[in-house]
Amino acid sequence: MRRVLVVSLVFCCTFISVAIAQQPPIIDRALFFGEIQIAGAQISPDGQYLSFLKPYKGTRNIWVKKASEPFSAARPMSKETTRPVRQYFWSRDSKYILYAQDAGGDENFNVYAIDPSQPADASTGTPPTRALTNYKGVRTLIYATPKAKPDTLYIGLNDRDPKWHDLYELSISTGEKKLLRKNTEQISGWDFDHDGNLKLAERTNQAGDTEILRVDADGFKQIYSCSVLESCGVADFDATNKQVYLITNKGDVDLTEIEMLDPSTGSTKKYESDPENRVDVEGLQLSDVDYHVYFTRYEDDRSRLYFKDKEFEKEYHWLESKLPGKEINFGARSKDENVWIVIAGSDVEPGETYLWNRKANTLDLQFRIREELPRTSLSDRKPYKFKSSDGLEIRAYLTLPKGLPGKNLPLVVFPHGGPWARDYWGYDTFAQFLSNRGYAVLQPNFRGSTGYGKKFLNAGNGQWGRKMQDDLTWGVKALIADGTVDPKRVGIFGGSYGGYATLAGVAFTPDVYAAAVAYVALSNLITLLDAIPPYWEAARKQMYARMADPTTPDGKALLIAESPLTKAKDIVTPLMVVQGKNDPRVNIRESNQIVAAVRDNGKPVEYLVAPDEGHGFARPINNLAMVTAMEEFLPKYLGGRDQKDVPPDVEAKLKEITVDPKTVNGDVTLKGALAPGAK
Numbered sequence: 001m002r003r004v005l006v007v008s009l010v011f012c013c014t015f016i017s018v019a020i021a022q023q024p025p026i027i028d029r030a031l032f033f034g035e036i037q038i039a040g041a042q043i044s045p046d047g048q049y050l051s052f053l054k055p056y057k058g059t060r061n062i063w064v065k066k067a068s069e070p071f072s073a074a075r076p077m078s079k080e081t082t083r084p085v086r087q088y089f090w091s092r093d094s095k096y097i098l099y100a101q102d103a104g105g106d107e108n109f110n111v112y113a114i115d116p117s118q119p120a121d122a123s124t125g126t127p128p129t130r131a132l133t134n135y136k137g138v139r140t141l142i143y144a145t146p147k148a149k150p151d152t153l154y155i156g157l158n159d160r161d162p163k164w165h166d167l168y169e170l171s172i173s174t175g176e177k178k179l180l181r182k183n184t185e186q187i188s189g190w191d192f193d194h195d196g197n198l199k200l201a202e203r204t205n206q207a208g209d210t211e212i213l214r215v216d217a218d219g220f221k222q223i224y225s226c227s228v229l230e231s232c233g234v235a236d237f238d239a240t241n242k243q244v245y246l247i248t249n250k251g252d253v254d255l256t257e258i259e260m261l262d263p264s265t266g267s268t269k270k271y272e273s274d275p276e277n278r279v280d281v282e283g284l285q286l287s288d289v290d291y292h293v294y295f296t297r298y299e300d301d302r303s304r305l306y307f308k309d310k311e312f313e314k315e316y317h318w319l320e321s322k323l324p325g326k327e328i329n330f331g332a333r334s335k336d337e338n339v340w341i342v343i344a345g346s347d348v349e350p351g352e353t354y355l356w357n358r359k360a361n362t363l364d365l366q367f368r369i370r371e372e373l374p375r376t377s378l379s380d381r382k383p384y385k386f387k388s389s390d391g392l393e394i395r396a397y398l399t400l401p402k403g404l405p406g407k408n409l410p411l412v413v414f415p416h417g418g419p420w421a422r423d424y425w426g427y428d429t430f431a432q433f434l435s436n437r438g439y440a441v442l443q444p445n446f447r448g449s450t451g452y453g454k455k456f457l458n459a460g461n462g463q464w465g466r467k468m469q470d471d472l473t474w475g476v477k478a479l480i481a482d483g484t485v486d487p488k489r490v491g492i493f494g495g496s497y498g499g500y501a502t503l504a505g506v507a508f509t510p511d512v513y514a515a516a517v518a519y520v521a522l523s524n525l526i527t528l529l530d531a532i533p534p535y536w537e538a539a540r541k542q543m544y545a546r547m548a549d550p551t552t553p554d555g556k557a558l559l560i561a562e563s564p565l566t567k568a569k570d571i572v573t574p575l576m577v578v579q580g581k582n583d584p585r586v587n588i589r590e591s592n593q594i595v596a597a598v599r600d601n602g603k604p605v606e607y608l609v610a611p612d613e614g615h616g617f618a619r620p621i622n623n624l625a626m627v628t629a630m631e632e633f634l635p636k637y638l639g640g641r642d643q644k645d646v647p648p649d650v651e652a653k654l655k656e657i658t659v660d661p662k663t664v665n666g667d668v669t670l671k672g673a674l675a676p677g678a679k
Contacts, residue, residue, distance in 0.1 A: 037372075040052055044090050099111075107615070110138075111140050113132050114128070146195070167183065187202065209227050224261060229461070230251075253273075258272045258284065302327065340358070341355065387474065413492040414493055422450050434493075499586075510572050526556065571598050580609075599662065606658075629658075
């Protein structure tokens with residue numbers, strides 16, 4: 001018996017060494033998570049300038065060049081020094097570049113403007129940046145950038161009442177703002193027509209139902225509504241500027257469809273639903289010249305387009321012939337719609353950015369996002385489906401590590417956040433990173449995910465930690481049953497709701513997982529709902545309807561039962577918890593509570609807290625520190641591989657954000673009240 005065992009071990013080790021030799025080399029983590037060298041291209045509305053994001057003095061900032069110039073001629077525009085610029089846009093008249101920025105991830109955004117024609121300041125190397133809003137503790141929303149009023153932004157400010165945004169008209173050139181509507185009617189959104197005139201508003205009533213209101217001279221008139229467990233919203237005005245495209249699943253409609261809504265009467269007429277009857281409509285692409293519809297989009301296992309403009313359809317097929325195997329998306333375009341930004345990507349292509357000139361019939365590559373990343377070493381990310389505990393079909397994406405036999409693999413379950421969201425086909429940084437380290441990666445679109453109809457979405461109501469969690473567990477079981485996955489080497493990692501699912505996985509199904517990484521994770525659903533940002537007030541009733549109502553005895557009991565903190569004593573799986581100190585959505589006490597509870601139970605827990613981050617890390621150095629810790633942590637329990645070398649700056653950052661669990665105060669009760677002395 002002993003001799004047979006020795007032979008088995010030798011055979012096993014020989015097999016593994018051969019398999020590893022077939023794997024692509026370990027890709028440097030910095031190629032996945034380090035600062036992006038170039039991204040975010042936009043064409044100015046006049047078609048004369050190309051802008052993009054690129055590091056300036058070590059931080060991602062906005063750059064501009066003439067469209068005809070080489071990239072070496074580009075000039076930096078913004079001068080952010082710590083937090084990267086992630087989103088920006090041009091004013092309609094091409095005079096200004098605008099972007100929003102918060103402080104340390106607190107999501108209280110201000111809006112800034114830059115005139116690219118101004119000379120660079122000698123001290124900064126960039127043109128002056130003007131703050132169009134300059135508030136602390138206030139969240140600026142941008143509702144509209146009307147083409148007919150190119151110097152105007154319609155914005156919302158919650159400085160008067162943190163729960164509700166008042167409506168302002170803001171001049172980009174002067175920074176002057178004019179109050180248009182004091183929001184005393186609990187309006188959650190405003191809709192402007194193509195001429196920049198306020199026409200409609202959305203409101204969530206006391207029951208959580210959505211009301212669409214016509215804005216009249218003497219007040220509001222309700223013209224449409226849907227229940228708290230349905231969805232309805234205005235996509236855009238049509239070419240006549242008199243009707244709107246409504247995205248809705250009201251009534252006996254399961255898959256969200258497009259309807260035409262007449263604001264003058266409130267009457268609706270169906271425009272389109274999924275021709276294949278599989279998924280919700282994702283949206284529609286309108287011309288910004290005459291507002292006709294180019295196409296509608298549906299996100300199935302992969303994206304599907306249905307064209308309403310036959311000439312544009314021919315052009316799209318020409319693009320497909322030039323970009324075989326890629327999914328094509330459209331970015332900014334010139335105001336005459338002759339020059340477009342085209343982004344082509346796939347599961348193994350983070351994104352190729354092109355300039356498409358329709359009249360000249362040319363397609364010119366500008367750059368590849370993360371060009372240094374070796375595409376040939378990346379893994380296919382394929383649609384996968386399985387049956388859950390009650391027979392419900394769950395659609396997912398499965399990434400198997402390239403170069404390894406698809407048998408007996410370590411697995412990382414990677415549930416998405418939301419939870420009212422979904423995963424899509426395409427390039428996924430974490431899936432590719434983990435796959436390169438030797439893990440299979442399963443990304444289930446569990447019940448409660450959007451995109452698959454109202455019934456599927458509502459099947460998640462009241463099922464946090466229950467049937468929603470089964471949808472992950474049964475995915476693991478399916479992969480074990482077909483031999484793909486080693487049952488003793490299953491891990492789980494997720495952020496936000498995915499972080500909750502990670503904690504729920506190790507608390508409610510402790511025998512399933514051998515390692516877990518919970519990122520900005522919810523641990524106590526009572527304290528979570530007690531601390532949601534004030535400007536989420538419009539969504540409070542909807543959250544209660546889909547989770548449970550903590551103001552009722554039964555709802556409170558359900559939330560307590562579904563909180564991983566309740567079952568913290570059952571957690572035996574080695575756990576890593578990662579948190580942003582300034583997170584406005586998932587307060588740091590969510591992480592503190594679970595870390596302290598696992599620590600007090602004598603089980604292994606590691607803790608990282610970034611002092612300059614919020615709900616997810618934006619700074620590359622913090623992301624690098626986190627994944628460095630992750631890839632050292634996971635192989636201990638799952639047997640994957642890891643990059644051994646750590647640059648000094650990453651090592652220093654990791655040391656800075658590592659928290660000794662012994663120092664953590666987790667004194668918050670499940671009843672939602674702070675314990676004496678707790679902060």
